[in-house]
Every structure is written in C-alpha cells, then in structure tokens.
Amino acid sequence: MRLTRDPLYIATVCGVGMGSSLILKMTVEDALRELGIPGRVEHMDLSSVRSARVDVIVAQPLHTEELKGLNALLIPVTNFLDKEGIKRALVTRLREVGWIAE
Amino acid sequence: MTKVAILIGLITAIGLILQRRAFEEVVGGTLRAAIGVLIMLAGAEIFVQGLVAFQSIVASAFRITPPQAAKTLAEFTAERGGHAAIIMTFGFLLHLILTRLLNVRFVYLTGHLMWWVSLTVTATLLAIMPNLPTFWLILIGTVVMALYWTFQPLYIHGYMKRVTGSDEFGYGHTSSSAAFLGALLGQFVGKPEESSEKLSPPKWLGFMKDINVSTGVVIGLIILIAAIFADPRVLAEQAKDLNPYVWAILQGLRFAAGIAVLLYGVRMFLAEIVPAFRGISLTVIPGARPALDVPVVFPYAPTAVILGFVSGTIVFLVLMVIFGALGWATIVPPMIMLFFPGGGAGVFGNSTGGWKGALLGGAINGLFLAVGQAITWPMLSTTAPELATLADPDWYLIIWILYAIFTPLRGLFGGA
Numbered sequence: 001m002r003l004t005r006d007p008l009y010i011a012t013v014c015g016v017g018m019g020s021s022l023i024l025k026m027t028v029e030d031a032l033r034e035l036g037i038p039g040r041v042e043h044m045d046l047s048s049v050r051s052a053r054v055d056v057i058v059a060q061p062l063h064t065e066e067l068k069g070l071n072a073l074l075i076p077v078t079n080f081l082d083k084e085g086i087k088r089a090l091v092t093r094l095r096e097v098g099w100i101a102e
Numbered sequence: 103m104t105k106v107a108i109l110i111g112l113i114t115a116i117g118l119i120l121q122r123r124a125f126e127e128v129v130g131g132t133l134r135a136a137i138g139v140l141i142m143l144a145g146a147e148i149f150v151q152g153l154v155a156f157q158s159i160v161a162s163a164f165r166i167t168p169p170q171a172a173k174t175l176a177e178f179t180a181e182r183g184g185h186a187a188i189i190m191t192f193g194f195l196l197h198l199i200l201t202r203l204l205n206v207r208f209v210y211l212t213g214h215l216m217w218w219v220s221l222t223v224t225a226t227l228l229a230i231m232p233n234l235p236t237f238w239l240i241l242i243g244t245v246v247m248a249l250y251w252t253f254q255p256l257y258i259h260g261y262m263k264r265v266t267g268s269d270e271f272g273y274g275h276t277s278s279s280a281a282f283l284g285a286l287l288g289q290f291v292g293k294p295e296e297s298s299e300k301l302s303p304p305k306w307l308g309f310m311k312d313i314n315v316s317t318g319v320v321i322g323l324i325i326l327i328a329a330i331f332a333d334p335r336v337l338a339e340q341a342k343d344l345n346p347y348v349w350a351i352l353q354g355l356r357f358a359a360g361i362a363v364l365l366y367g368v369r370m371f372l373a374e375i376v377p378a379f380r381g382i383s384l385t386v387i388p389g390a391r392p393a394l395d396v397p398v399v400f401p402y403a404p405t406a407v408i409l410g411f412v413s414g415t416i417v418f419l420v421l422m423v424i425f426g427a428l429g430w431a432t433i434v435p436p437m438i439m440l441f442f443p444g445g446g447a448g449v450f451g452n453s454t455g456g457w458k459g460a461l462l463g464g465a466i467n468g469l470f471l472a473v474g475q476a477i478t479w480p481m482l483s484t485t486a487p488e489l490a491t492l493a494d495p496d497w498y499l500i501i502w503i504l505y506a507i508f509t510p511l512r513g514l515f516g517g518a
Contacts, residue, residue, distance in 0.1 A: 014397050015311060015312075016369075016438060017369055018213070018214040018368065018369045018372065018395075019213065019215070019275075019395025019397065022213065022372065023392070023394055026380065044369075045312075045313075045314075045365075046311065047312055047362070060397065060401045061401060061404070062311065062400055062401065062404045063311070066308055066311065066312075078401035078402075079270075079401075080271075080394065081270060081394075
C-alpha cells in the first residue's frame with residue numbers, strides 16, 4: 001500500500017482537545033505506522049480543528065456529525081483504543097478518495 | 103526548583119530520552135512543553151481577570167461581597183507549579199508501583215486531570231499548612247495522588263463495564279463520584295429500558311458542545327443580565343469608557359478566551375508528557391489497561407450526555423440565583439465541568455435508570471459543582487481559589503478530605 005499524495009495531516013478531535021483526543025492520537029499513530037502510511041497526527045479541540053486545514057479528522061460520531069461542513073475526510077470512532085478498527089476505516093476511506101494505491 | 107516552565111521542560115526531556123527519541127525530537131518536545139507552561143500562565147491571567155469582572159458584577163447585582171482572593175491561580179501556579187509537577191511525576195510512578203503490586207491493572211492516563219489535581223492538592227495542603235516544608239508537601243501530595251489514581255478507576259469499574267460492555271479500559275476522570283451516584287441512584291428513578299437513546303434532543307443544542315461557544319454564551323448572558331441589576335458605580339468602574347452592555351458581552355467572550363488559552367497551554371505540555379507516561383506504564387506493567395478521560399463513554403449514550411449537561415446546567419443556574427439571593431455566595435457557571443462530568447454522569451445514570459437516570463446524574467453533578475464552588479473557594483483563598491471554579495466533583499471531595507485529615511495535624515507540620 002502506498003500513498004499517492006503528500007503525507008497526511010490528521011487531526012484527532014475531542015471537546016477540549018486534551019484527554020481523549022490525545023489517547024486517540026496515539027492509537028492513530030500506531031495504526032499509521034503499522035499500515036506504513038506517512039503522516040503527522042495532532043490532537044485538538046472542536047474550535048481549533050475548523051482552522052487547522054487537516055486532511056483527515058478522526059473523532060467520535062458526536063463530533064464528526066458537527067464537522068461535516070469541513071473539507072476533510074471524516075472518520076468516526078467509538079472505541080478510542082481500537083487500532084484494528086481504525087486501520088480498516090482509514091484504508092477504506094483513503095481508498096475511496098484515491099489517496100492510496102496497492 | 104519552583105520555576106515551573108523549566109521543571110516541566112526537564113520532566114519532559116527525561117520522558118523523551120527514556121523513550122529513546124531522536125535528539126531533535128527531545129529538544130523540540132522539551133521546548134514545546136516549556137512554552138506550553140508559559141502559555142498556560144498567560145491564560146491563567148486572562149481567565150482570572152475575566153473571573154474577577156464576572157464576580158464583581160454578579161455580586162453587585164445581588165448586593166453581596168464578591169469572593170475574596172488573597173492570591174490568584176496565576177501567581178500560585180508561577181510560584182508552586184513546580185512542586186505540583188514533581189507531585190504529578192512521583193505520584194504517577196508510585197501509582198504504577200501500587201498498580202503492579204496490587205495487580206489491579208488500571209493505569210490512569212488522563213493527563214490534564216493529573217496536572218490539575220496535583221496542583222489542587224498542592225494548593226489545598228498549603229492553604230491548610232502555609233509553612234509545610236517542601237519535603238512533606240511532595241511526600242503527602244505524591245501519596246494522595248497515587249492512591250486516588252489507583253483506586254478511582256477501580257471503585258467505579260462495575261458500572262463502567264455496564265456502560266461500555268467491555269473490560270478493555272477503565273474510567274479515569276474526576277467526575278467519578280457524580281457518575282457513580284448517578285448510576286447508583288439512577289435505578290430508583292427509572293429503568294435502563296427507558297434509554298435516553300430512544301429520544302432525540304433538539305438539534306440546536308449541538309452548538310453548545312463546543313465549550314468555547316457555550317462558555318461565551320452562558321457567561322456573556324449572565325454578565326449582561328447582572329449588568330442590568332448591578333450598582334451603576336461598580337459597573338462604571340469595571341466598564342470604564344465602554345458602553346456597559348458592550349463591555350458585558352465582551353467579558354463573556356474574554357472569559358471564554360482565557361479558558362481557551364489556559365487549556366491550549368496545558369494541552370501543549372501534556373502532549374509531550376502523556377506519551378512518555380504511557381510508554382513507561384507499558385514497560386513496567388505488561389498488559390496494563392488504561393483508565394481514560396470521560397469522552398470515551400460518550401459514544402455509548404450521546405443523548406444521555408446532552409441530558410446530563412442540560413439538567414446539570416439548569417440545577418447550577420437555579421442554585422446560583424438562590425445562593426446570590428440568600429447573600430451566601432457568588433458562583434460562576436463552569437461550562438466545561440457542566441458538560442464533561444455532567445455528560446459522564448448522564449451516561450452512567452442512563453445505564454441504570456434510562457433517561458430519567460441521565461437527568462438525575464447531570465443534576466447531581468450540577469449540585470456538586472454549585473455547592474462545591476461556594477464552600478471550597480474560601481478554603482483555597484490564600485493559595486489558588488480560582489481552582490474552585492475549575493473543579494470537577496472529585497476535586498472537591500479530595501479538598502474536603504484533606505481538610506478533614508490535616509486541619510487537626512497542622513501543629514505537627516509547623517503550620518497554622
């Protein structure tokens with residue numbers, strides 16, 4: 001699997017951008033490393049992500065619903081430690097937009 | 103020793119080196135942590151100014167004396183934040199040892215609360231015993247934090263399993279007492295079958311989930327209403343040459359801005375420290391399960407989150423008016439603490455009592471926050487009273503328990 005574009009800029013988001021988004025960031029970083037996809041992950045709050053110009057947003061559905069207007073791939077996650085689920089969701093979504101090729 | 107930015111930078115550097123990071127990452131991370139601390143201190147100052155404006159206007163509207171502060175959060179953090187950082191670090195290490203020895207397997211990883219509660223414990227011990235020697239401050243603080251981080255995820259885990267249906271992670275959040283009571287009492291008001299998730303709350307409430315927005319809206323509205331009733335002289339003194347109502351709206355926004363800056367700084371230094379804590383815990387305790395921040399339970403009952411938030415906010419605002427009218431205290435609605443602990447208590451309440459349980463959980467949180475703030479502000483007035491406006495339910499319990507234990511022991515530690 002290889003990325004067909006510049007390395008990804010991914011935001012993990014929660015309400016205040018401190019606790020659970022940081023845990024999610026570590027899970028997403030592990031997922032990217034295992035998939036061999038280059039990218040930078042930052043955790044932030046709902047307000048900041050609106051001005052952050054990220055490629056992908058990973059957050060719980062409560063928040064991805066609200067961020068729908070943004071120009072970023074949204075990946076809703078319910079279990080913040082579910083690395084395998086996040087890997088599957090990333091691959092599916094990135095393939096859909098043609099950002100990865102086999 | 104007490105230069106908090108340098109100390110937290112050092113702790114970060116050690117953490118990054120232990121993780122065997124590249125040289126430039128160690129340098130970058132260390133600097134980001136130190137800069138984060140300075141941003142936090144700047145945010146604390148803006149926040150304190152906004153709080154003082156809020157308190158003086160609201161107190162004036164009720165014709166009572168605003169809460170007194172001999173020292174502010176900004177001053178206290180600059181002076182004693184270094185001790186809090188040491189307590190956080192040693193407390194975490196002792197927590198790992200306890201977890202390993204007792205074989206309980208929950209490692210507390212909610213970094214921002216580790217920081218805030220360590221700071222609160224420091225402020226409480228020094229408020230009770232102003233001359234407490236540094237050695238004892240750090241020793242007592244370390245033990246208190248390690249015990250709390252070890253046992254908090256454990257006592258609530260029965261209900262946590264019920265909420266998440268999983269054993270994979272625990273609940274590591276200082277709303278645990280409100281969440282526990284919500285679940286315990288929820289069963290008496292409703293049934294789990296009447297789940298909150300069968301309801302759909304009005305869509306417009308969604309924008310309140312952004313705490314910057316909800317803080318600005320609620321605080322701004324209250325200052326605006328208070329400005330109508332306040333003594334015109336007090337209002338003029340605060341607003342200076344601005345139109346008092348324009349001033350009131352700006353204060354609400356400034357209050358929100360202060361909190362945003364404060365939290366940005368905390369986020370910046372914790373982003374470097376928490377991964378190190380996680381790395382160490384995985385090494386020391388194989389198979390360690392994390393105890394995580396409250397939003398991890400939100401996906402299990404998102405409507406209960408909104409119910410808990412709304413019911414807690416209503417209870418708080420009603421109590422705010424009652425306390426003011428009785429001339430007892432001026433309290434400020436803490437929107438973050440009404441949303442997160444309220445949401446958590448709502449989810450736990452829903453797990454045993456359905457939507458009624460969710461409303462009850464939130465109401466318990468609102469009650470805790472209102473009474474807690476009114477009682478606890480004077481307890482911390484010589485150190486960092488503003489912490490009483492940033493506290494979750496467990497913080498109050500920890501402060502009260504420390505007061506109960508150490509007030510009689512003052513003499514021993516050269517206090518008084």
